[in-house]
Amino acid sequence: MSAGRRRTFDKSEALDMAMRVFWENGYSGTSMSDLTEALGINKPSLYAAFGNKEQLFETALNHYMSHYGAPIFERLKEPADAPLSERIRSYMLGIIDVINNRQSPKGCLFVKSCCEAGSTAIPDDISLSLQAMRQANERLLTKVVESEQKRGCLSETAKPKDIAEYLLSVLYGLTVQVKQGKSRKELVRIVDIAINALPVK
Amino acid sequence: MSAGRRRTFDKSEALDMAMRVFWENGYSGTSMSDLTEALGINKPSLYAAFGNKEQLFETALNHYMSHYGAPIFERLKEPADAPLSERIRSYMLGIIDVINNRQSPKGCLFVKSCCEAGSTAIPDDISLSLQAMRQANERLLTKVVESEQKRGCLSETAKPKDIAEYLLSVLYGLTVQVKQGKSRKELVRIVDIAINALPVK
DNA sequence: TTAAATATATACCGATCGGTACATATTTGC
DNA sequence: GCAAATATGTACCGATCGGTATATATTTAA
Numbered sequence: 080m081s082a083g084r085r086r087t088f089d090k091s092e093a094l095d096m097a098m099r100v101f102w103e104n105g106y107s108g109t110s111m112s113d114l115t116e117a118l119g120i121n122k123p124s125l126y127a128a129f130g131n132k133e134q135l136f137e138t139a140l141n142h143y144m145s146h147y148g149a150p151i152f153e154r155l156k157e158p159a160d161a162p163l164s165e166r167i168r169s170y171m172l173g174i175i176d177v178i179n180n181r182q183s184p185k186g187c188l189f190v191k192s193c194c195e196a197g198s199t200a201i202p203d204d205i206s207l208s209l210q211a212m213r214q215a216n217e218r219l220l221t222k223v224v225e226s227e228q229k230r231g232c233l234s235e236t237a238k239p240k241d242i243a244e245y246l247l248s249v250l251y252g253l254t255v256q257v258k259q260g261k262s263r264k265e266l267v268r269i270v271d272i273a274i275n276a277l278p279v280k
Numbered sequence: 281m282s283a284g285r286r287r288t289f290d291k292s293e294a295l296d297m298a299m300r301v302f303w304e305n306g307y308s309g310t311s312m313s314d315l316t317e318a319l320g321i322n323k324p325s326l327y328a329a330f331g332n333k334e335q336l337f338e339t340a341l342n343h344y345m346s347h348y349g350a351p352i353f354e355r356l357k358e359p360a361d362a363p364l365s366e367r368i369r370s371y372m373l374g375i376i377d378v379i380n381n382r383q384s385p386k387g388c389l390f391v392k393s394c395c396e397a398g399s400t401a402i403p404d405d406i407s408l409s410l411q412a413m414r415q416a417n418e419r420l421l422t423k424v425v426e427s428e429q430k431r432g433c434l435s436e437t438a439k440p441k442d443i444a445e446y447l448l449s450v451l452y453g454l455t456v457q458v459k460q461g462k463s464r465k466e467l468v469r470i471v472d473i474a475i476n477a478l479p480v481k
Numbered sequence: 482t483t484a485a486a487t488a489t490a491t492a493c494c495g496a497t498c499g500g501t502a503c504a505t506a507t508t509t510g511c
Numbered sequence: 512g513c514a515a516a517t518a519t520g521t522a523c524c525g526a527t528c529g530g531t532a533t534a535t536a537t538t539t540a541a
Contacts, residue, residue, distance in 0.1 A: 082487065082539040083485085083486040084486085085487085086488065086489095104400055105306075105401050108399060109401075110529080111530080120489090121491085122529090122531085123530095126529095132530090193460060194391065194395040195392075195395075198309060199305055200309025200310075201309070210460055241473060248457055249449050249453055251453035252449030252456075253453075255391055255394050256449055256452065261445070265442075272442060272477055275479075276477030278476075282509070283510065283514095283517070284518065285517050287518065287519095312498080312500080321519090322518095322519065322521085323499090324500095324519070328517085329518095333500090
């Protein structure tokens with residue numbers, strides 16, 4: 080153990096809480112005072128633990144993607160013998176549970192941040208991170224569709240990247256709809272219509 | 281003509297410019313100084329012409345919807361003898377031209393504002409306006425699908441409201457994708473896949 | 482016991498926020 | 512010409528912004 084006074088708050092709990100505040104109010108809609116108030120700590124403690132606003136947001140965004148996003152992506156791969164449409168449905172239902180959950184703000188921090196990106200409202204470095212995250216998501220989804228096509232379960236004329244972009248569009252749209260009060264049932268109906276468009280064989 | 285010094289700027293041009301600044305930076309990402317600088321006028325002039333920030337935003341949002349959104353909705357109805365899928369395609373391509381245009385900021389002011397809504401980042405009255413706008417859009421689209429179903433050109437089991445919600449989800453998703461640099465061609469491909477899901481007869 | 486190291490609390494920094502008071506410049510009707 | 516009405520430019524308001532200096536409290540290693 081190193082010398083010095085011990086932190087009186089749990090750093091990972093604080094990060095999760097900070098993420099929720101950004102999730103609720105967005106980058107430019109959140110002030111450092113909002114954060115210290117929600118976390119119940121002082122500004123010097125916040126800055127010492129997480130750096131400045133931009134660095135804290137970046138950390139919170141990564142926490143969001145790895146803790147709330149990445150686990151759901153696993154559903155695209157398993158069970159490996161299940162048809163693609165079934166795995167995609169499971170994936171999209173998982174996303175619905177994240178963006179429409181009583182325990183956390185409605186909507187998606189990632190999509191919300193994308194809408195703020197590319198302007199003076201958000202630092203350029205964060206816009207670049209978001210861009211990289213979207214590319215990673217799209218590539219992952221494309222690969223899943225691709226391997227399904229190689230298995231012969233998907234129309235040969237369909238382009239995996241187009242299908243991935245289409246599915247992500249629907250998902251991004253869901254996160255907007257949920258902010259306007261759409262229920263889980265309605266969101267699931269949208270997903271089912273969307274999946275119906277897939278050229279499965 | 282009433283007494284008093286004349287305005288040195290064009291009010292409708294100023295409103296359009298203000299709308300563009302909000303379109304670019306969002307409500308909480310835009311300051312009144314950003315606006316006076318972009319419009320080339322002083323703060324008292326801005327406040328005298330448009331009221332406070334919230335009132336100006338509301339006016340700008342209405343201008344956006346009536347000037348950039350409403351005309352495209354007309355494509356859903358004409359030509360009346362064209363198949364539904366064709367009219368919907370024309371409508372969605374029209375939206376693409378708005379959200380992906382060199383003359384104006386990428387993305388959609390309406391969707392961007394929806395993402396800001398329901399938090400301290402944006403006044404409650406604006407959130408309510410956005411809610412009403414979305415409902416109006418959905419109802420309009422639902423009616424078009426409904427009348428097509430009555431004409432017997434759509435599966436009887438499909439629920440028009442579900443289809444409308446699905447199509448709007450795709451559109452909302454497009455506005456997120458375009459902010460990440462997707463080209464017009466890619467967006468059109470997404471639209472074509474989306475329309476393929478419609479249960480037309 | 483003491484020095485180094487770390488966290489906390491208070492109090493503050495200059496900059497910017499949304500918004501306005503006030504004096505001045507125009508314009509119209511009389 | 513003059514009073515009423517409206518717009519402009521400057522200069523400012525208190526509040527809040529992101530961020531930090533400084534003093535104090537707590538911990539470990541020696």
